[in-house]
Amino acid sequence: MDTSERELIIRAGAGDLRAFESIYQRTAGFVYSLAFRVTNRKHDAEEVVQDVFLKVHKHLRNFKFESSLKTWLYRITVNTALNTAKKRSRVTSREVEEIFEDPATVTQAYGAKGLEAEEAEKKLHGFLEQLNPDQRACILLREIEAMNYQEIAESLGININTVRSRLKRAREALMALGKKEVESHGM
Numbered sequence: 348m349d350t351s352e353r354e355l356i357i358r359a360g361a362g363d364l365r366a367f368e369s370i371y372q373r374t375a376g377f378v379y380s381l382a383f384r385v386t387n388r389k390h391d392a393e394e395v396v397q398d399v400f401l402k403v404h405k406h407l408r409n410f411k412f413e414s415s416l417k418t419w420l421y422r423i424t425v426n427t428a429l430n431t432a433k434k435r436s437r438v439t440s441r442e443v444e445e446i447f448e449d450p451a452t453v454t455q456a457y458g459a460k461g462l463e464a465e466e467a468e469k470k471l472h473g474f475l476e477q478l479n480p481d482q483r484a485c486i487l488l489r490e491i492e493a494m495n496y497q498e499i500a501e502s503l504g505i506n507i508n509t510v511r512s513r514l515k516r517a518r519e520a521l522m523a524l525g526k527k528e529v530e531s532h533g534m
Contacts, residue, residue: 356416360408367407370416371400377417378424384487385428387476391435395428402427414501421494421502425484432480474524482517485510 358366375396382395402423410419475483488494488502496514500507 352416353412356407356410356412360410367404370403370407374416374420375400378420381421381424381487381492382428382431384491385425385480385484386432386435387472388435391431392428395424395431398427398431399424418498418501421488421492421498422504425488425503429480429484432483470528474521477524478517478520482513482520485513486517486521489514 355366355369359370378399379392379396382399383389383392386392386395399420403420410416475486478486484503485499488499489496494502496507496510499510503510
């Protein structure tokens with residue numbers, strides 16, 4: 348961690364709102380992205396971002412600099428997103444939810460992709476949705492965020508062997524889902 352980031356954290360922890368806003372501006376995008384990947388819902392991800400930055404604002408003065416700010420944010424974000432996803436799965440029984448997005452964003456995102464790529468992305472999203480939130484978090488951190496096992500363990504606050512077993516189970520479940528998909532299409 349460079350000196351300027353350390354000073355920024357210290358100032359924000361002491362109540363400097365400009366310093367906190369700077370931290371927010373630097374990190375809100377990846378917090379939202381990670382929250383969305385875990386929850387798979389735009390609205391839930393937005394709520395997670397709010398919750399995460401409320402927690403950060405409240406506890407930043409106690410930041411010990413034992414890990415990087417990014418690792419600390421990963422941990423808070425993933426835990427908050429997992430709690431949100433678990434709460435949602437207990438409350439709702441597989442409701443159908445429409446996600447409203449800005450039409451320009453949808454056009455821009457899907458206009459450049461071929462129909463096959465869009466369909467593959469939907470299938471992958473569907474497969475990930477079928478994993479339990481703990482497995483989904485591990486697989487996303489490993490495969491999308493390219494974190495190593497130790498970083499995942501630190502971010503989630505779990506044992507490295509738990510990371511290994513969750514990844515193994517997630518991969519097995521994804522393989523089974525993929526095999527089932529192939530068999531259902533007679534390939």
